[in-house]
Amino acid sequence: MHELQVTQDILQTVLDYASRNDVKKILRIRLLVGELNDFQQDWVQRYFDRVSKASIAEGAEITLEKVPTAFRCRDCGRDFEVEVSLTDRVRCPHCGGADFSLLRGRELLIRDMEVE
Amino acid sequence: MGVRLIEIKAGILADNRKLAEGIRSRLKRSGTFLLNIMSSPGSGKTSLILRTIEALGSSCRIAVIEADMDSTVDADKIAAAGIPAVQLRTRGFCHVEAAMVEEALEALSPGDLDLVIIENVGNLVCPAESDTGAHANVVILSVPEGDDKPLKYPLIFTVCDVVVLNKIDYLEHEQFDTGAFRRRIGRLNPRASVCELSCRSGAGLGGWLQWLEARLAGL
Numbered sequence: 001m002h003e004l005q006v007t008q009d010i011l012q013t014v015l016d017y018a019s020r021n022d023v024k025k026i027l028r029i030r031l032l033v034g035e036l037n038d039f040q041q042d043w044v045q046r047y048f049d050r051v052s053k054a055s056i057a058e059g060a061e062i063t064l065e066k067v068p069t070a071f072r073c074r075d076c077g078r079d080f081e082v083e084v085s086l087t088d089r090v091r092c093p094h095c096g097g098a099d100f101s102l103l104r105g106r107e108l109l110i111r112d113m114e115v116e
Numbered sequence: 117m118g119v120r121l122i123e124i125k126a127g128i129l130a131d132n133r134k135l136a137e138g139i140r141s142r143l144k145r146s147g148t149f150l151l152n153i154m155s156s157p158g159s160g161k162t163s164l165i166l167r168t169i170e171a172l173g174s175s176c177r178i179a180v181i182e183a184d185m186d187s188t189v190d191a192d193k194i195a196a197a198g199i200p201a202v203q204l205r206t207r208g209f210c211h212v213e214a215a216m217v218e219e220a221l222e223a224l225s226p227g228d229l230d231l232v233i234i235e236n237v238g239n240l241v242c243p244a245e246s247d248t249g250a251h252a253n254v255v256i257l258s259v260p261e262g263d264d265k266p267l268k269y270p271l272i273f274t275v276c277d278v279v280v281l282n283k284i285d286y287l288e289h290e291q292f293d294t295g296a297f298r299r300r301i302g303r304l305n306p307r308a309s310v311c312e313l314s315c316r317s318g319a320g321l322g323g324w325l326q327w328l329e330a331r332l333a334g335l
Contacts (some may be wrong), residue, residue: 002209002245006129009128009131014124023122031128036270036274084270084304089302090303090304101307102274105274106271106274106275108245109125109127110128111123112122114119114121115121
């Protein structure tokens with residue numbers, strides 16, 4: 001994961017929103033990250049601390065909400081979650097089908113931020 | 117003023133996705149298929165491209181975008197095969213982004229090409245996270261790397277349309293379970309095709325070319 005680039009993109013976006021919302025200081029930023037992304041919170045925080053120096057986002061805490069991997073069965077149309085790293089063979093728990101599309105797990109989003 | 121919550125709901129690296137969508141639709145209009153090849157270093161990206169040029173080069177106008185941290189060795193090999201090649205030196209960048217593809221396309225004349233192949237940076241992690249604007253994504257895994265890679269690098273196996281298992285001439289020397297490998301891909305991405313081949317011996321190349329020609333015809 002290229003955390004530095006991602007971190008710069010996060011900073012750019014939150015500063016953008018801040019300037020449009022009359023923000024004095026950004027306190028906390030919440031990310032939504034799909035489980036399939038190998039995204040390390042420690043590193044994002046470290047990089048963010050570095051790139052946000054002297055900005056209104058300096059000192060902001062980054063928190064990460066993981067989105068579990070979920071599939072939609074193409075046979076019965078129902079959705080199910082799976083912990084991919086623990087399973088060798090995915091089957092739809094509703095109908096046993098083996099044809100499905102990835103529904104969630106690749107997200108990389110800024111959800112919201114706390115500001116004052 | 118007290119603490120407020122501002123909703124953002126913005127995708128990270130969303131600019132790249134927008135740019136990639138633009139490339140995809142523009143090239144589709146000009147009838148140029150963009151193919152993105154990803155793998156670890158040494159799995160056979162350049163070899164597969166050379167084999168593809170050898171088989172389709174007379175019937176199909178091909179160009180290659182080569183991405184490497186540094187050096188032009190791969191682009192030189194492609195140019196030696198008589199095919200236009202653009203070398204992107206990513207200088208520390210671990211993957212190809214849509215903006216780089218855009219730049220490379222300016223150096224080619226996509227309107228006169230049927231197929232542009234991107235040889236991504238050798239890496240199973242970051243290339244998976246950046247949409248290049250390609251119409252199809254290929255992941256190559258070579259037998260000596262082991263059948264457990266879909267477990268270790270799941271993301272890249274979810275963003276590909278075909279998985280090429282290269283170096284099958286090594287199967288007799290390695291404990292590589294082809295069935296388990298196919299199952300591991302199938303559970304992440306049941307629609308991905310799997311082509312087993314050896315760029316060195318040429319075995320199995322027919323399946324790969326068939327897949328590619330079908331996709332080219334379907335653009």
